[in-house]
Amino acid sequence: MNEFTSTELPLAGLRVIDLADGKAEMCGRVLADLGAEVILVEPLAGMASRQRAPLHEGESLYFTSHNANKKSIALDLRSDSGKADFLKLVDSADILVETTRPGELADLGLDAATLRQRRPDLVVLSISDFGQTGPYRDYQASNAVHLAMGAVLARSGIAGNRPLLPPGELALETTAIQAAWVALLGHWQKLHTGAGNTMDFSILEATAQIIDPGLGVTGSAAAGRSANELAPYGRPPVGFLYPIFPCADGHVRICVLNPRQWQGMCGWLGDDHPFTDPKYANIGERFKAIKDINGLIAKLFADKSGKELVAEGQKRGVPIAAVATAQQVLDDPHFNARGAFTDLTVAGDKGKVPSGYVEIDGQRIGLRSAAPALGQDNDLLSELAAKKPPQATAPVDRRPLAGLRVLDLGVIVAGAETGRILADQGAEVIKVENTAFPDGLRQTSAAGTAISQSFCQGSRNKKSFGLNLRSPEGIAIFHTLAKDADIVLSNFKPGTMESLGIGYDELSAINPRIITVESSALGNTGPLAKSMGYGPLVRASSGLTGLWRYPELDNSYSDGITIVPDHFAARVAGVAIMAALIRRERTGRGGRIAVSQAETLLNVLATPLLRESLQPGTMVARGNVLEFSSPGGVFPCAGDDMWCVIEVDNDAAWQGLCDAMGRSDLAEDPRYANGEGRIAARDILEAAVAEWTATLDPVVVMETLQAAGVKAGKMHRLSDFDDNPHLHARRFFRRFEQPGFPTELQTENGPVGFSDLPEPEIRPAPFQGQHTRELAASLLGFDPQKIEQLVADGVLEVMKDNEFIQQ
Incomplete structure (x- = not known):
């Protein structure tokens, strides 16, 4: 609490x-x-x-x-x-x-x-659901419909199977x-x-x-390719990058990517297996034999408990996590040591609920009081006083975060996105980086490009400052930059910033107004705080992976290509940053923000986790069954792998569906007159809906049902977005030129469709060290001779000559 x-x-x-x-x-x-x-x-x-x-x-x-x-x-x-x-x-x-x-x-x-x-x-x-304007303005939607129309559903599931909500x-x-x-x-x-x-x-x-944005940052495993380039027409095949293995009491997932991690896994397998040759340190070589390698790992893990495997993996440097069940999440020693859950009494019974999204200054920001009784605060009406408008002089067309300076040490998706959403709103975001420890997003496998599309999406509007933070001179320079900075972003393993001498305590002593943001897989405290953080392990630990499967298919875990929660965790950090800035206006002091990516997912699952704590066994994989709505789910349509999501959640929508299908017999049947009856007859009703939709184009299904007051949406693919009239009407897309990239890039617009805020100014992403000389002169006051000496000494790094030229 x-x-x-x-x-x-x-x-x-x-x-x-x-x-x-x-x-x-x-x-x-x-x-x-x-x-x-x-x-x-x-x-x-x-x-x-x-x-x-x-x-x-x-x-x-x-x-x-x-x-x-x-x-x-x-x-x-x-x-x-x-x-x-x-x-x-x-x-x-x-x-x-x-x-x-x-x-x-x-x-x-x-x-x-x-x-x-x-x-x-x-x-x-x-x-x-769709905004106040545009062709879909009057459409109705549910969570499932948004997942379909937002191009999430099309990529969820396993090849050869129906799409999976x-x-x-x-x-x-x-x-x-x-x-x-x-x-x-x-x-x-x-x-x-x-x-x-x-x-x-x-x-x-x-x-x-x-x-899983089609125009956003993709994970490092994508090698710089965009989500659109990676998206299969149907569901993706079962992946090998993040395999899941049965163990004695459940399942575990590993992420063995780099040579050091393979060295740990290789040693764990013993000295006499067929893959001890050093060449298998290369992930490409391992992939040629991945089925056989995974077979050996499966045999090694089969008779051991998840707890035992996680402990051994931690010892050997192998990224690993248990695929947690709901009860295991609630009982998890790490989460409970961190205070990730708090007790909440419901109808006289004590349950557990996630205790909040973030920590500020070492304190959990979350639940303090229960939800209110109806009208319990009506007495406030007699105490109201009109709010005085703020005394302000800035021009109304300024970008909200103009004048703020951000030192961005973030890497890969969550790190890139946090800085990018600040830069879009006018902050001067300086990406501090070094070639000895490169951001994985900079790698590119695209022929003819010198910079990856994924990096461009995540670092547009930023500047790059090449600095060696492993040298005393580099740390001194960072301290100087921090004196006039507002925000420092990082998503390293907990303790890294402190070990470098640039943790919050050091920086706030230099600049009491500074706000630091630390994003990590499992939080910066607790027994597993320093675990290696990968999104697939975060999803496994938080219970999301265990729920994301086909209930009737063993080992059908289907979250292999999603990068949840990275983009979302960046927004959580963004909310906390704005709150800390607002507090700073009032108090003059900064603060330390900590975001646990796993706990962002716990809070997303707040209601089912609370229910599980009160009604054990309820938080289970349900596939495409919408537990409290019927008929509802993912229905086949005419064409190759065409689907539509439909959700009937009230009596009027039921009558509208029956009218659209021409099934007055169902509409008049008293057994289906209310939600309880329709849920009891789910199989019968959903078979009838599937028979109707199977002969129709999904757009026809969507438009017909929306006109009848039924929540329905075509399953869109990323490739459909360019032709989406509603997104175009809502100015969802922007384009920008990126040096080093052969074509103009399409990107997303701001975080709200229409408002009085100016749209983001879209500027190119930087090459590594592109702005080092400029910033060393303007922010640090270094003369050219000193800058070149620091470059020669390896303290500063600058962009290579002609790096932007296509390779």
């Missing part, structure tokens, strides 16, 4: 009106965790999500986990008195978050334009964090310009940016 008082929390003094119901409620929850006063404005009968499954003794576990730390005011917004009270609340607030359908607030006379006319400095964040509610939970990032950007901008913001946020667009 976090030990900060409410006045010490980063967002203390910030008031947020929360009209989110059923989706994006974690946006307000995270702002509340960080200290904002978040007030749910509910109908007199309560929010619909108070009844949302799963339930425990009649209480919604979703509502409980997503609305902790909030307050509740119940109002009838259709009455004059209720509307008047709401407007008084608006007068006292900084941010309003709403998830009503486009046009719904306008019908009440409470649309963003009206509220902004009353309060020009109000930040209004409107979160909807990823577990949990990855789309809705991750996009809620991006919404929180956007809300705080708007508030930060207001603090400097005095102007509010109207922000049109699309869950579909955020899904396409966060989970």
